[in-house]
Amino acid sequence: MTKVVISGTGVFTPPYSVSNAELVETFNKYVHTFNAENAAAIERGEMEPLVESNADFILKASGIESRYVMNKSGIVDPEIMAPRLAQRANEEPSILAEMAVDAANKALA
Numbered sequence: 001m002t003k004v005v006i007s008g009t010g011v012f013t014p015p016y017s018v019s020n021a022e023l024v025e026t027f028n029k030y031v032h033t034f035n036a037e038n039a040a041a042i043e044r045g046e047m048e049p050l051v052e053s054n055a056d057f058i059l060k061a062s063g064i065e066s067r068y069v070m071n072k073s074g075i076v077d078p079e080i081m082a083p084r085l086a087q088r089a090n091e092e093p094s095i096l097a098e099m100a101v102d103a104a105n106k107a108l109a
Contacts, residue, residue, distance in 0.1 A: 010107030012099040016072040020055035020065055028052045029078040070095065 031050040041047045059065055069075060074084035085095060093101070 008107040008109075010103035010105065012103040012106075014068040014070045014099075016069050017066050018069055018072055018075055020058040022076050023058065024053050024055050026076045026078050026081060030081060033078065 031052050035042060035049045038047055038049075042049045069083060071083040071085055074080040074082055088094065
């Protein structure tokens with residue numbers, strides 16, 4: 001029987017980072033837009049207004065100051081607030097496979 005040995009480790013770090021301040025700026029822009037678009041319903045008491053956030057709240061709630069991401073532009077766009085990754089064909093490796101290959105290559109180096 002062949003023995004297998006893990007002789008190295010690799011790590012993948014996405015190329016972009018998003019700080020709590022950037023998230024808050026984006027979210028608060030969304031809050032202002034949402035509240036403005038729904039001002040009449042909010043005034044009638046039919047819905048609650050959204051409340052702004054702050055970077056200290058995120059840090060206290062999560063312990064995270066910044067996070068690495070594969071796509072920053074969608075996350076910091078108040079109309080999207082989510083990563084926008086290109087759709088891939090079934091024949092192409094998935095984004096997770098791409099990350100794994102990068103980490104494996106670093107482990108083997």
